[in-house]
Amino acid sequence: MAKKYEKPVILKVQTGMMNKFGSSPYYTRKVRTEIDGVAINELVEKFGSPLFVFSETALRQKYRAYYNSFSTRYPNVAFGWSYKTNYLPAVCSILHQEGAIAEVVSEMEYDKARSIGIPGDKIIFNGPYKNLSALEKAVKEGAMINIDHFDEIYDLEKVADKLKKKIKVGMRVNMDTGIYPQWSRFGLNLDSGQAMDAVKRMVSKGKLVLNGLHCHIGTFILEPNAYAVEIEKMIKFGYEVEEKFKMKIEYYDIGGGFPSKSKLKGTYQEPDVMIPSVDEYAESISTSLFRNLRGGDLPKLYLETGRAIVDEAGYLITSIIASKRLPDGRKSYIADAGVNLLYTSFWYKYNIEIDRQVDGTNEPAIINGPLCMNIDVIEEGRLLPPMEKGTRLILSPVGAYNVTQWMQFIEFRPNVVLIGTNKEVDIIREAEDLSDITRREKLPERLKLNLNSP
Amino acid sequence: MNRLSKLAVNSEGFIFDPTTGDSYTVNPTGLFIINSLRDGKEIDQIAEELSKEFEDTPEEISKDISEFVSHLYTYNLY
Amino acid sequence: MNELKIAVSGINAVDNPGPGVGIARALKEDPDLNVKIIGLAYDAMEPGIYMDWVVDKTFILSYPSSGKDALLERLAYIKKSYGLDYIIPNLDSELPLYTKYTKEIEALGVEVFVPTENQYKLRAKDKLVQVAEKINIDIPKTAVVNSPDELIKAVDKIGLPVMVKGAYYKAERAYTTQEAISHFHKISAEWGFPIILQEVVKGEELNVVGVGDGEGNMIGKLGIKKMWITSLGKIWTGVTIKNELMLNAADNFVKEYKWKGPFELECIVDKNKIYLIEINPRFPAWSYFATGCGINLPANMVKKSFGLPFEENQDYEAGKLYVRYTYETITDMKTFQNVITKGEN
Ligand SMILES: Cc1ncc(COP(=O)(O)O)c(C=O)c1O
Numbered sequence: 081m082a083k084k085y086e087k088p089v090i091l092k093v094q095t096g097m098m099n100k101f102g103s104s105p106y107y108t109r110k111v112r113t114e115i116d117g118v119a120i121n122e123l124v125e126k127f128g129s130p131l132f133v134f135s136e137t138a139l140r141q142k143y144r145a146y147y148n149s150f151s152t153r154y155p156n157v158a159f160g161w162s163y164k165t166n167y168l169p170a171v172c173s174i175l176h177q178e179g180a181i182a183e184v185v186s187e188m189e190y191d192k193a194r195s196i197g198i199p200g201d202k203i204i205f206n207g208p209y210k211n212l213s214a215l216e217k218a219v220k221e222g223a224m225i226n227i228d229h230f231d232e233i234y235d236l237e238k239v240a241d242k243l244k245k246k247i248k249v250g251m252r253v254n255m256d257t258g259i260y261p262q263w264s265r266f267g268l269n270l271d272s273g274q275a276m277d278a279v280k281r282m283v284s285k286g287k288l289v290l291n292g293l294h295c296h297i298g299t300f301i302l303e304p305n306a307y308a309v310e311i312e313k314m315i316k317f318g319y320e321v322e323e324k325f326k327m328k329i330e331y332y333d334i335g336g337g338f339p340s341k342s343k344l345k346g347t348y349q350e351p352d353v354m355i356p357s358v359d360e361y362a363e364s365i366s367t368s369l370f371r372n373l374r375g376g377d378l379p380k381l382y383l384e385t386g387r388a389i390v391d392e393a394g395y396l397i398t399s400i401i402a403s404k405r406l407p408d409g410r411k412s413y414i415a416d417a418g419v420n421l422l423y424t425s426f427w428y429k430y431n432i433e434i435d436r437q438v439d440g441t442n443e444p445a446i447i448n449g450p451l452c453m454n455i456d457v458i459e460e461g462r463l464l465p466p467m468e469k470g471t472r473l474i475l476s477p478v479g480a481y482n483v484t485q486w487m488q489f490i491e492f493r494p495n496v497v498l499i500g501t502n503k504e505v506d507i508i509r510e511a512e513d514l515s516d517i518t519r520r521e522k523l524p525e526r527l528k529l530n531l532n533s534p
Numbered sequence: 535m536n537r538l539s540k541l542a543v544n545s546e547g548f549i550f551d552p553t554t555g556d557s558y559t560v561n562p563t564g565l566f567i568i569n570s571l572r573d574g575k576e577i578d579q580i581a582e583e584l585s586k587e588f589e590d591t592p593e594e595i596s597k598d599i600s601e602f603v604s605h606l607y608t609y610n611l612y
Numbered sequence: 613m614n615e616l617k618i619a620v621s622g623i624n625a626v627d628n629p630g631p632g633v634g635i636a637r638a639l640k641e642d643p644d645l646n647v648k649i650i651g652l653a654y655d656a657m658e659p660g661i662y663m664d665w666v667v668d669k670t671f672i673l674s675y676p677s678s679g680k681d682a683l684l685e686r687l688a689y690i691k692k693s694y695g696l697d698y699i700i701p702n703l704d705s706e707l708p709l710y711t712k713y714t715k716e717i718e719a720l721g722v723e724v725f726v727p728t729e730n731q732y733k734l735r736a737k738d739k740l741v742q743v744a745e746k747i748n749i750d751i752p753k754t755a756v757v758n759s760p761d762e763l764i765k766a767v768d769k770i771g772l773p774v775m776v777k778g779a780y781y782k783a784e785r786a787y788t789t790q791e792a793i794s795h796f797h798k799i800s801a802e803w804g805f806p807i808i809l810q811e812v813v814k815g816e817e818l819n820v821v822g823v824g825d826g827e828g829n830m831i832g833k834l835g836i837k838k839m840w841i842t843s844l845g846k847i848w849t850g851v852t853i854k855n856e857l858m859l860n861a862a863d864n865f866v867k868e869y870k871w872k873g874p875f876e877l878e879c880i881v882d883k884n885k886i887y888l889i890e891i892n893p894r895f896p897a898w899s900y901f902a903t904g905c906g907i908n909l910p911a912n913m914v915k916k917s918f919g920l921p922f923e924e925n926q927d928y929e930a931g932k933l934y935v936r937y938t939y940e941t942i943t944d945m946k947t948f949q950n951v952i953t954k955g956e957n
Contacts, residue, residue: 090568501703
């Protein structure tokens with residue numbers, strides 16, 4: 081019987097790299113022929129390539145896992161869906177159906193939440209830029225507003241004057257929790273007394289009533305204990321405020337930041353080994369709550385978990401459109417998706433799966449996107465088998481921050497589909513075409529080309 | 535070509551270059567091509583024989599062979 | 613006694629040696645055990661592969677960074693194709709996997725004797741203060757810092773020169789604050805936060821290797837002083853010692869934390885003060901020293917795991933000398949070829 085053909089490959093045995101599994105077909109190579117029971121082939125035939133695919137099942141399961149882990153440990157907890165992580169209406173609606181309220185950080189996101197049907201009083205309004213009209217709208221509609229800086233206090237006092245009422249507000253604080261970098265650009269600093277000064281200001285004018293504290297210590301936080309520190313400091317401050325000014329802190333919003341199973345560049349171990357479980361975070365947080373809260377006091381705990389809920393529910397299918405040998409001997413593949421669609425590739429190394437079994441020796445390869453730019457590299461170096469043009473790669477997890485931060489640069493943004501719990505596949509964002517780009521562009525009459533005249 | 539003839543090549547695809555002390559590994563198709571080159575065959579002929587020897591050879595087999603040869607070239611073996 | 617197939621990693625007996633070859637040798641020399649040694653290597657150049665008088669069979673593993681599935685799959689393959697009863701992982705980069713997935717490995721029918729996940733965390737240098745206090749040993753003045761600002765304040769307290777360390781890896785000495793900041797940035801970029809600053813204590817380095825049984829008892833231990841080290845800081849000549857403070861701290865460590873598996877405490881002694889510098893949650897590279905002194909730690913650990921009798925916490929003589937030497941072996945390319953093309957030999 082004849083042997084099966086594979087692309088011919090030669091590899092130099094290099095000092096420090098004499099590990100057979102470098103080149104073994106078995107260990108670095110993963111095949112994925114379907115997502116939630118729907119074939120990759122079928123998806124691409126129907127919806128094109130590249131293609132973002134979201135799994136409704138994975139999304140609901142993740143949300144429930146998080147919700148249950150916290151609600152079984154602390155009786156008064158709610159999640160605010162962090163819109164900036166992914167604000168496709170289908171994704172938001174699924175999470176709202178599961179019981180999450182909305183967490184927005186701009187007027188655009190605020191309006192988006194309202195347009196999906198979320199009432200103002202189910203919106204947490206954060207962020208450093210909320211203009212006067214946005215604030216007024218949010219106050220009228222009863223949103224939870226977390227103040228970011230002194231200027232916002234002045235603006236809200238103006239709104240209070242205009243509407244002739246006292247406004248309940250929350251305040252974002254920042255602090256040292258042992259996490260670096262410290263996100264000290266947002267909110268008012270606890271450690272330096274700035275936050276207390278802000279409360280004094282509110283009290284002295286009597287127009288704003290502080291009823292909540294908010295903090296977000298950063299993203300991809302690998303240390304559960306950082307949250308315990310955050311909570312301890314927030315509650316201490318909360319009780320100080322309550323005693324000094326006879327206020328009641330009704331909620332503590334501790335932000336997001338739990339990691340998804342993604343491989344942060346520069347880390348050695350696999351995410352499975354690196355990343356603490358939901359329960360470790362929930363345990364650290366609830367223990368700190370009970371240690372610091374006074375008996376009988378059970379203020380509302382809000383979480384704004386973003387990436388940990390949606391990241392692993394998202395995949396990007398991309399196709400190999402060409403390959404070449406670089407002068408340094410490495411193999412280079414060109415894919416139809418690049419950093420235009422994968423903003424997070426600057427920080428994370430994705431899991432790469434191939435849509436078919438590819439035989440042959442793995443060799444060091446890079447993957448470039450379609451942009452005619454040197455930075456368009458979605459994989460800087462990985463051992464990959466020799467792949468034919470047309471082979472499809474499935475990259476994951478890509479559900480967080482990509483479909484909000486992607487850019488329209490020389491390519492259209494592709495279809496985004498959702499696989500439902502019964503394997504039904506729906507487009508949740510249509511692929512763009514030229515009209516999407518030209519619709520907002522204006523060409524002054526005098527510049528119009530008339531190529532028929534000589 | 536001269537370099538190729540001096541290589542020690544075993545049947546499992548392990549190659550030792552006595553001139554430089556470097557070692558290489560090749561897969562079965564790569565081994566077939568190296569042996570054919572050592573016999574002085576041309577790419578067209580190799581392509582034809584390769585597709586007889588192996589199953590499911592693709593149409594662009596000559597492209598694969600010349601890419602392989604250019605890789606030999608980057609290693610200074612051809 | 614039935615034959616046991618025991619795998620050891622770290623058979624890179626090079627100028628910065630892994631512990632594997634010494635451990636393999638210790639196991640082979642035990643009169644009660646009947647072992648075949650499987651060497652687990654990451655590179656075809658690891659000398660243990662070629663030392664067929666200590667290592668009976670070699671398998672290449674994919675790097676620990678390939679994660680759990682790759683490891684479990686490979687171990688299952690070794691178990692099936694050759695047989696595998698027990699593994700002693702000896703490298704820092706492997707331990708996160710073995711401590712986190714102990715159950716999964718045991719489910720393959722392969723025994724391991726490693727610390728629990730929580731015990732494993734104790735080796736972090738930012739936990740050292742708390743451990744030292746509990747086991748009754750001093751530590752140099754230490755500060756855990758997360759920013760250059762904190763570093764500057766800490767340097768004021770500790771003084772110069774100062775050691776700048778990553779939580780798990782890397783240590784650099786700084787003579788000025790500026791230098792400390794530059795180490796801070798370099799180490800944090802590579803190994804993350806926090807960064808630990810430590811007073812430089814002068815004195816001689818003393819070490820103790822031990823194995824805890826996971827129930828608070830010491831399977832065995834040996835204290836040594838390094839008499840001569842290489843330019844890489846690796847022991848070349850050493851001598852057994854009995855420093856009560858250090859040996860008591862080791863006993864306390866095992867008792868207080870119910871430590872399971874091998875460990876090494878690195879200490880510095882300055883007259884009648886002794887400071888704990890580092891905890892390694894594995895055998896050190898010189899572990900054969902204990903075997904040579906009559907305390908076969910690897911063999912006793914294996915016996916403990918399989919419920920075989922052995923003498924606990926044996927005594928040893930102070931003043932036994934350890935001398936490393938170099939030796940060469942000449943072989944043809946066959947072994948190398950096999951390891952390169954098949955991943956085993
Ligand atoms: C205020 C706020 N809340 C929540 C989040 C969501 O964070 P993550 O995706 O890390 O959970 C962010 C992200 O930057 C944020 O700024």
